[in-house]
Amino acid sequence: MINVCTRLRRAIVRNDLRLVQRIVRSNPxxxxxxxxxDKSNTSLHLACKQGFIEIAEFLVEAGHDDETISYNGDGNTPLMTAAEAGHVDIAQMLIETFPxxxxxxxxxxxxxxxxACKSGAxxxxxxxxxxxxxxxxxQADADGNTALHHASAAxxxxxxxxxxxxxxxPLAQNRNRWTPIxxxxxxxxxxxxxxxxxxxEKRRVEGMKEAREWERERDRQRMGGVRLVTSEEAGVVPSTGHWDWSPVEARRAMTPTTGRSEPFVFPSPPPAGPRARARSGD
Structure with a gap:
């Protein structure tokens, strides 16, 4: 009689989701x-290697890798196995679940x-x-190769x-001092x-030029300071005597008065010379 472990592996390889569900639920x-x-591959490793997304999703929902992420004999996680096999849909599900x-x-x-670079995913x-x-x-591997090295070699x-x-x-060197190119x-x-x-490189240089231009323009604006505006530039007609209206007051619309038929008349400016002392009520 075939034992449960072997039956489960065979069900995964055959992509028999119902049988996998029945075995796991009866033997959690x-x-x-x-x-x-086989390098200590777990059920999830096997599903990722075969590219069976529905079985992989069921295993994750059933609690596979809830406590710790599983490794096989090569130190590969299920995500690495899916990436190496080029199964993007399973790998994306694992990234979302175990980021x-x-x-x-x-x-x-x-x-x-x-x-993923090696597999063309x-x-x-x-x-x-x-x-x-x-x-x-x-990130470099044991030989000093980056992902760009692997993509170039593949x-x-x-x-x-x-x-x-x-x-x-593109200038990263591995242990043999070889660059990706x-x-x-x-x-x-x-x-x-x-x-x-x-x-x-051309884009990078152009971007640096644009950044420097922006910084210079910003500095020019900061160093420009505040320019004083004369009354003529502000469109204000200076009044006679010592009563000077501010530009704000001269442009401010007056509030209409209820029942007033004649136009509003600005009060006359005070006479020049010393101001008379206010009398007391005595």
């Missing part, structure tokens, strides 16, 4: 079910971003770079462009890579 203790004969594991690395110090790259715990473009030209757009350094798969790929680097 075999949910993770690591296969020690903290996005920058984690396996035993070779390779993260999900590097594995292009739609996964911006998701990994925009996650709550995003992948690090400067000949993934679209991945190269996307990584450069997000700020990956030196891993170009073909001469055409190398030329494409060089043109991309020149294009982004």
């Amino acid at each position: 203790n075999v949910l993770q079910n690591p296969d020690y004969g 903290r594991c996005v920058p984690w690395a396996n035993s070779k110090q390779q993260d999900a971003l590097m594995l 292009l739609p996964l790259l911006p998701i990994l770079l925009a996650a709550d715990h995003p992948a690090d473009l400067a 000949g993934e030209l679209k991945a190269i462009r996307l990584l450069l757009q997000h700020g990956a350094s 030196q891993y170009s798969a073909t001469a055409a790929a190398e030329l494409y890579f060089k043109n991309l680097v020149a294009e982004f």
